[in-house]
Amino acid sequence: MFKGLGAQRLVALFVGGCLLFNFPLLGLWDRDATLFGVPLFPAALFILWALLIANMAWLMERSAHKPRDD
């Protein structure tokens, strides 16, 4: 089930995502600063989120034509 390189990458991504969006890493972005006029903390949240999705898309779509990897 969790064999195969693709599955291991997904698990790693999951663990990474859980770490990024929780204590204490998320707290690092809580600063009184702005990014192009947008407060840093919400901006960072959305950018991290977008990066996570981009990674998922990359992992899923690149192996779309390969045989199953479960």
Next chain:
Amino acid sequence: MLSPALVIGTSFAYLLLLFAVAYYGDWRAAHGRSIIANPWTYSLSLAVYCTAWTYFGSVGRAASGGVWFLPIYLGPTLAMVLGWMVLRKMIRIAKAYRITSIADFIGSRYGKSPLLAGLVTLIAVVGIIPYIALQLKAVSAGYALLTLPDGGDAAAPLHWGRDSAFYVALVLAGFTMMFGARHLDAAERHEGMVAAIAFESVVKLVAFLAVGLFVVYGLFDGLADLFGRARAVPALQNLMRLEQGGTFSWTQWFALTLLSMLSVLFLPRQFQLMVVENVRESHLRRAIWVFPLYLLLINLFVLPIALGGLLYFGSGQMNAENFVISLPLAAGQQGLALFVFIGGLSASTGMVIVETIAVSTMVSNELVMPLLLRTRHFRPAAGHDLTRLLLGIRRAAILGVLVLGYLYFHLAGEVYALVSIGLISFAAVAQFAPAVLGGLYWKGATRRGALAGLLAGFLMWIYTLMLPSIAKSGWLDTAFITEGPWGLAFLKPEQLLGLQGLDGLTHSLFWSLLANVAAYVGLSLWRAPSGQEASQALLFVDVFQRQAASSPVFWRGQASVPDLLSLCERYLGLQKARRLFEDYARSVGATAVAAMAPDARLVQFVETQLAGAVGSASARVLVASVAEEEVLTPEDVLRILDETSQVRAYSRELEDKSRSLERATAELRQANEQLKSLDRLKDDFMSSVTHELRTPLTSIRALAELMRDDPDMAPGQRQQFVAIIVAETERLSRLVNQVLDMAKIESGHAEWHNTEVDLRALLAQALATTAEMFRERQCAVEVSMPAQVRTLRADPDRLMQVILNLLSNAVKFVPVSGARVAVSLTSDATGLTVQVQDNGPGVPPEQQGLIFEKFRQGGDAANRPQGTGLGLPISRQIVEHFGGRLWLESKPGQGACFTFFLPWSPATSDAAKTREGDRHEPKNSGGR
């Protein structure tokens, strides 16, 4: 404000459009051109996760808590990362065993237990009804906001006859009955419904983005302006920060993320669309990233809208949950406000439709059917068609769920804020997580464990979350929250056993999941699973390791085909049952339905088909009513598994053997073809040879007969005849020699006397030999060769034969006057090239390939010069023997140019190697 007629008219026009989309989806499916068999439709349909709660509630939450609206969407994103493993497994199982709902899934996993499925259904109904009420409330609130002059006290319910929510509920009930309970088989897809949901997902996203863009760029001067002005207000500054002035509650953040992570997998509507309605497993690939992307997009403007609303109206002036409508309305953008309302309507209707289908399927399959089957009076005669009754039950369940939702809204609508209802529902479905996830990966989990876990978690949820929220809304005395029941402080529902420092939701989630997991694991470990539980565990946990054909059948007993058929006819309909049985008979190779053996596989097939209609627990009861089943022990299960894997091993072996047999057959066929073509070649060769031999023989015989019949022939004449006979005999023997030569070379029996050959010397010798011939034809010879060339390992006599053949060919075809032949020798790094160019008529393109074939000569029959037609084929064979090539370049009228190339090392040619056999000595590159 807008006129009620306009709002109602637009809303119903939108709902009609929804009907049209759903109808179109069903129509396309009926014509075999599904519009939902598409990864994008599937991905969009999952966005049913975003309900009115997202649409209105997120802004409200952001206005009071900043980024606290986000964990509800980060959780699903993280869950989808693992979706490829977890969800795909659930989809595979649901397809294989025709699972109709999450209650069916859990019940089926733990030995097809009706009790367990019923409990899951109960939890789902209790947990979900408030959530449905919440959607109706959102529609009603939005309607009031648009139509009442002061924006209205949105929460106050009206008399039902004047209440928009009541009519919306009725329309939705109609829609759901029409597109959600059209056919009996709940495991079949509701194509029209899914198409409508995907359409609604687009509408709500576009509407929300529209209002977001309007607030940021219409009311304010872009994001930087909005955030800049918000930062200037001290009360709003904290909303853009994590800690918001106090300490950040990481536990609550984590709890919300975990809660939403579990909800996105186990909410009945998500299970319905992700698992039951999935057309192809591969669609999940796209959905895994498109669905989180959708969540990101719909949340992009939540914080800007919340801040914009607070800046525009001032804090505390307006209900922030209504900002999406009240902001455009206040700015005079009535069209946009109406569009946003339609977006909210699509968010709530989508959720209500799918949730109702899912819950009503559970209610009819897992609560009503088992009760009906237990009733003694419910024993209809054979042949009695029950399909209409079943559909009726499902439709009644749909209506019942919606009416309950409306009643709940009517009674409790004013007391709850949107967010809290949603989270309470989430916490209820989170109780399914241990039983489902454990059931997917842990074979040792038992029915008892799952029952106890669910029950413990559910009771804990009621005590620590549901009751306090009811008490807080004023229906219960709040003393039991503050003092504890009967004054027992350690039983305080929000501080159980004195646990403090957690908010109500986190506290409840912790205790309920703890009780759930502890009971689930503890009781599972207490007793080993029974045979039935063990067999279902194997089928679920190892679903990826077997294909349908080779999966074991855990059934032992006696059954009869007519009984099974009549059972199916009753519950699936006459025609459908007949068709299923005929298809099955064909697939097992039986001539007719009656000729089938009533084996375990057939029983399993019937049970799976029934499960799609009435749920697996009821299907099991039904099959048991017509078949005598033997109870399986865990040992039996292991034995069946063993047998199945042996059968699988045999069949794999058999497959291997038949594959290798096929390969051998193909090889033999190829060899046979080759032999046949060789045989044909040999025949051609024989006829050519005999033809060539007959010509000189005929003339010899004719002349000899002339001389025999005329003894008085003049001596001069006789001498001339004898000379001709001698010449013809020579030609004959030359021909025979060449044929022998050819045969030897071709068969590989030719003798090769390889030495180091100086091709320059060889060429000079050949020119000397043929000098007389050239002089006779008055042909000029131009020779060009380098002063020195490396030697080549080859047979000089054979090469001489090639060169002589090319030279004599050239001289045969040169014109009578101005004849000229050019001979050149060149060498490069790879080998030697010899070229013989004449200025004769050349070879027409169509003959260039033919002249290398045996007995084919250039030129037309009339002026064909003397020759056997074997010279060029033999030459080519010789050159190829040394790994080289012989070819012709010629354009008509410009003479012919024969060229042969010999490589320094013949090893490049495999043909040469094999023909030369063991007498071949590898040539060293050092030359002499």
